[in-house]
Amino acid sequence: MKIVKPAKAGTMESNDIYIMVYPNEKGNEIQLDSIVLKQFGKQIEKIIIDTLKELDVENALVVAKDRGALDYTIKARVETAIKRALE
Template sequence: MEIKKAALAGTLESSDVQVMISPNESGLTIDLVSDVKKQFGKAIVARVKQVLSDYDIRHATVKIVDKGALDSVIKARTITAVQRALDIVEEPKWEVL
């Protein structure tokens, strides 16, 4: 699927994550900012990539600002940002959940 507009989900509060997605014609770019990047960076990026793959998104720029979020929060925020970016908030892809 193709990203229609830039979208954001999440906050910068402790134990949350902010996920920003915007269109990118030259592939997939993921930028992670996290205090725990050294320990959990690969797992965070893998979760985001998995959600993007579930939506068949191959071209996007994703910026993740993690403040110690759990895996389920990362997944939920990414799904929300993707649905907003694809403009399918009213018709979610239930099989991804």
């Protein structure tokens, strides 16, 4: 899938994650800011990367601002942002 426009999903509320997706010509990139970065940063990045692979997204810049979201919330927000970026 090709990202054709910027899109976002989520909120900055506690226990949520705000995902912004942009077209990117350098492959998939992730910029993560999280209140639990030291403890769970690698896990959050893995969920984002795995979700991009599942959706066959190859050229996306994902900017994530995490407020303690659980794994399923992260996956849902990434999927929603990607689908909005395709329309």
